[in-house]
């Protein structure tokens with residue numbers, strides 16, 4: 223490894239999705255110099271995979287419009303708290319949701335265009351767990367692409383923002399008194415360098431690639447969790463991994479798979495087993511629009527009952543399907559399915575990390591100078607189970623808040639980092655880790671499976687990570703260990719943590 227000279231900025235942001243770019247743009251517009259680190263290829267309008275979950279988001283953004291008489295922040299908070307199964311922080315939730323409309327309005331000022339009716343009002347759909355239609359969308363089911371496009375365009379044209387693509391954050395740098403002073407990054411050619419700033423924001427997204435198949439992009443490998451935990455930051459609620467009930471079924475295919483948005487069920491699509499019977503009949507009063515954990519378990523129950531490897535989503539009666547759901551149309555065409563005439567084969571898939579790095583209302587972690595926003599953070603909004611379409615909103619709101627915190631910290635003493643120890647880390651081979659996690663720490667868990675998984679992860683060979691893949695595999699191993707220890711400790715079934723050997727909460 224060759225170490226280059228350090229770069230300095232007022233703010234360093236790790237991650238170029240909704241949370242990271244929102245933070246970067248807001249801070250830069252307040253006069254801050256910002257460095258954004260992105261291990262992905264970077265944004266190009268013609269690139270169909272910029273490496274962020276944000277880009278792939280389909281359903282939309284759950285937001286209360288002030289002039290919608292049917293809705294209120296209190297009702298949105300209630301729905302969120304119900305989905306969170308008793309672990310949601312109600313104060314944090316009401317505050318984040320309450321700031322939602324202002325955050326969306328800023329995004330629109332920055333160039334985002336949402337679908338509107340002929341009266342000029344937002345078109346709104348409904349998703350699981352929402353008691354009213356409050357999910358706004360863009361390009362039909364291409365909401366994330368619109369969010370990514372508008373934020374990236376704004377960030378890339380800003381003179382005070384420097385985006386460094388294909389740069390992999392490997393370590394949070396701490397000063398002698400334990401304050402975060404930046405990050406060490408590696409680039410593909412073996413160089414490392416340090417980015418120093420009074421404020422560091424982790425906005426690295428989720429960790430879906432702990433499992434064989436996931437809706438997440440390739441880079442969702444838990445890096446931010448591992449970076450923060452290794453630096454000594456607190457993490458919580460790691461056992462709550464949300465499985466989306468409807469990921470496209472493809473026999474034996476690993477890695478990222480197409481999501482079949484819940485908005486389809488909001489528009490009347492129904493889940494049926496391979497014999498044509500309803501999957502959710504008698505399971506929950508909200509039927510196919512019950513919270514995700516409920517529907518995902520109904521799907522696996524139906525699969526066990528019929529012996530099939532999937533169930534079907536029947537969306538054949540949705541009119542104008544290809545225009546309203548272009549992303550799903552393109553995704554299922556890959557396996558030769560036309561949703562207007564065919565049933566869509568679906569299975570539950572690893573989708574969202576509800577827990578993460580513990581932050582306060584401003585996004586501050588337990589380490590001074592270190593902030594977290596977006597999917598990597600645990601603000602208390604999601605509790606034991608995220609309400610659909612709350613995460614883009616959380617990224618927008620918390621991205622603004624961490625920027626505001628950084629603005630308040632500008633002009634602190636110029637940071638310098640203490641010595642960086644080159645340590646050996648447990649690194650499990652990715653395929654094995656994914657198999658073990660899928661077998662023992664997915665939708666259903668028990669003490670025996672989790673214990674053997676903990677033993678497997680703890681005995682993973684220790685070595686110094688050298689390549690970007692090594693760093694990701696080390697992050698997956700640390701993140702998986704945190705998930706498994708939390709799942710072992712929670713001796714009850716709650717939200718998206720289902721213990722077959724323990725009762726419901």
Ligand SMILES: Cc1cc2nc3c(=O)[nH]c(=O)nc-3n(C[C@H](O)[C@H](O)[C@H](O)COP(=O)(O)OP(=O)(O)OC[C@H]3O[C@@H](n4cnc5c(N)ncnc54)[C@H](O)[C@@H]3O)c2cc1C
Nearest residue numbers: 237238239240241261275276281282391427596597611614
């Ligand atoms: C298929 C799909 C559909 C979804 N649909 C919706 C929806 O309709 N509504 C909704 O609210 N939510 C939805 N979600 C969830 C939502 O999209 C994500 O939770 C949210 O976009 C996460 O944003 P983020 O900024 O935290 O992370 P991301 O958008 O994932 O961005 C993470 C960034 O961090 C970078 N990064 C990671 N590690 C490193 C490292 N070590 N060094 C440097 N850079 C790093 C990545 O390259 C990337 O730029 C969906 C998710 C998926 C996968």
